[in-house]
Amino acid sequence: MPATDQIAQKVIAVITETLHAKGKTDTDVSLDSPVDRRLGLDSLDWATVVVRLEEETGVDPFQEGLSRELNTIADLVELYAAAAG
Amino acid sequence: MIGKHLSQALDGPRDRIALVYGEKKFSFGELAERAEALRNRWRELAGRRVGVAIHRPDAFIPAVTALDGLGAHAFLVGQRNDTEIDELKGDFGWYRVLREADVDATPLGEASGAPPIGETVGMVTLLTSGTTGKPKAANHYWSSLGAPVRYDDRFRDKRWLCAYSFHLYAGTQVFLQALISWAALVVPPELEPRRIARLLHEAGVTHASGTPTLFRQILLFGAKDDLARCSLEQITLGGEAVPQPLLDELTRVLPQTRLVHIYGSSEMGRLFVVTDRQEGFPARFLEDSPEPNVELKIVDGELWARSRVNAMIGYDGQKNVSDVDEGWFATGDLVERVGERVLWRGRRSDMINVGGRKVMPGPVERVLRAVPGVADVRVYAKRSSIVGQLVAADIVLAKGAVEADVRAAIARAAETELVEHARPRIVNIVGELRRSEAFKVLRREES
Incomplete structure (x- = not known):
């Protein structure tokens, strides 16, 4: 499986688990899903997602701040894929 | 002070057991003879600043008593690697660093010819753990460090389990209490809860000192049978806040055992003792401290203390503690007064x-x-x-x-x-x- 696909799987899995932990079990998470409040995650949830993804991927692309806009989960996957090299 | 005290063992209780460490037992006489030999070999250290990187208790006790007898200034190093020790040596200007090998290499036969124990007061320094950078060095005299310790004839036949390393304030207190009282110290070779539970029973420990974390581990993982068969007269807890559930569980498993929480620090020494089996401490201590010459106050949710007897002289290389903030010291412990009780809320750094x-x-x-x-x-x-x-x-x-x-x-x-x-x-x-x-x-x- 290409590396980007693996990262996409991990990103979707971690976000889904985080939503389930909040009781949001009927949200369908895909690469097209928005990363704003419509997804149902607040700032603490996103902070948790980033920590979990660092554990899964070994990288945290937000350490130096964010220089690009993120609109969808696909953008997030691209960010992690670039950080992972 | 301790040098002179231990040397009395040679004319007095030389055969009394001073230390149980693993399978080995050491008498006061053996430790005193070792200290004499070291005082002879180390005479060049008189008055010097010396790092003590010795952990084995049968080597530590003779070493520090020998250094005290020479009027040397002992810095208790604790568990640090060689690189850290070298840095500390440079930072604090130690003349030498002593290790177990230095003690073991000194034959007992060298005791004769040892210089007399001087009247120079020996100093001892506790290095605080600190989370970053160079540790702070809290300077004490052995006499002030031992100020809370009382000789009591009733302690002579007791066995004191010390689960603290001797380079920590709490460890020095247990070591000094046993030494001053000619009582036996029981030191576990490792802090493994199951083994300690067994040791409490097999070594006939009457007084056990350790952190709440250790005793919680002993209750969780130690054999309850071993605990129930102990002859424990007292458990002394320190180093951390003591939570109520732990006090309740210890009371349930060992109903006859006195529970004592000692609150103190490397800098302030012993500040107070709580024995009422409740967490925190009585609010009345703020107005009327039970410990002589100790005062307490709460400032912005943090406990401050002033102690005229048990406190350090000052941090090494800095002003005496009595000359800063009129002797008041911020403990770093956050507290909250709830009715007639003051409860611990954690370390500011946590x-x-x-x-x-x-x-x-x-x-x-x-x-x-x-x-x-x-x-x-x-x-x-x-x-x-x-x-x-x-x-x-x-x-x-x-x-x-x-x-x-x-x-x-x-x-x-x-x-x-x-x-x-x-x-x-x-x-x-x-x-x-x-x-x-x-x-x-x-x-x-x-x-």
């Missing part, structure tokens, strides 16, 4: 900052510890590039507990009893909790 909102680990741990299936818990800060820090928890499962069930129960408890930013976002199931060398739970931020 505070977790979640996007500007402060969380203390203690109350979060209390909530999680009450969740069925949780045997033990450690709450700490997890670094977050998004909000600064998040609350994380390491959980030790109780025997037979199902991880999925416990995780669900933790989530429910957190939602019901904790504000959102205090809820642990990262929950790890671990085999055991991370601890410091002093057997305290580590709560430093993790990345």
Whole structure:
């Protein structure tokens, strides 16, 4: 499986688990899903997602701040894929 | 002070057991003879600043008593690697660093010809653990360090288990109490809860000293049969806040055993003692401290203390403690007065900052510890590039507990009893909790 696909799987899995932990079990998470409040995650949830993804991927692309806009989960996957090299 | 005291063993209680360490027993006479030999060999150290990187108790006791007899200034190093020790040697200007090999290489036959014990007062320095950078060095005289210790004839036949390393303030107190009273010290070769539980029974320990974390581990993992068969007259807890559930469990398992919590520090020495089996301390201590020459006050939620007898002289190379803030010292311990009780709220340094909102680990741990299936818990800060820090928890499962069930129960408890930013976002199931060398739970931020 290409590396980007693996990262996409991990990103979707971690976000889904985080939503389930909040009781949001009927949200369908895909690469097209928005990363704003419509997804149902607040700032603490996103902070948790980033920590979990660092554990899964070994990288945290937000350490130096964010220089690009993120609109969808696909953008997030691209960010992690670039950080992972 | 201690040099002179131990040398009396040669004419007095030389055959009394002073130390039980593993399978070995050492008499006061043996330790005194070793100290004499060291005083002879180390005479060039008279008046010098010396690092003491010695941990084995049968080597430590003769070494520090020899140095005291020479009027040397002993810096108690603790568990540090050679690189750290070299740095400290340079930072503090030590003439030499002594290790176990230096003690072991000194034959007992060298005792004759030892210089007389001088009247120069020996100093001893405790190095604080500190989370970053150079540790602070709290200078004491052995006499002031030993000020809270009382000779009592009733202690002569007691056996004191010391689960603290001797380079820590609490360790020095147990060591001094046993030495002054000509009582036996029992030192476990390793801080393994099951072995300690067995040792308490097999070595006939009457007084046991250790951190709340250690005794919680002993209750969780030590054989309850060994504990129940102990002859423990007293358990002395220190180094951390003592939670009520631990006091209640110790009372249940050992109803005849006195429970004592000593609060003190490397800098202030012993500040007070609590024996009423309740967590925290009586609020009346703020107005009328039971310890002579100790005063307490709360400033911005932090406990401050002033002590005229037990406190350090000052940090090495800095002003005397009595010359700063009129002798008042910020302990770093956060407290809250609740009615007639003052309760511990954690160390200021343990505070977790979640996007500007402060969380203390203690109350979060209390909530999680009450969740069925949780045997033990450690709450700490997890670094977050998004909000600064998040609350994380390491959980030790109780025997037979199902991880999925416990995780669900933790989530429910957190939602019901904790504000959102205090809820642990990262929950790890671990085999055991991370601890410091002093057997305290580590709560430093993790990345």
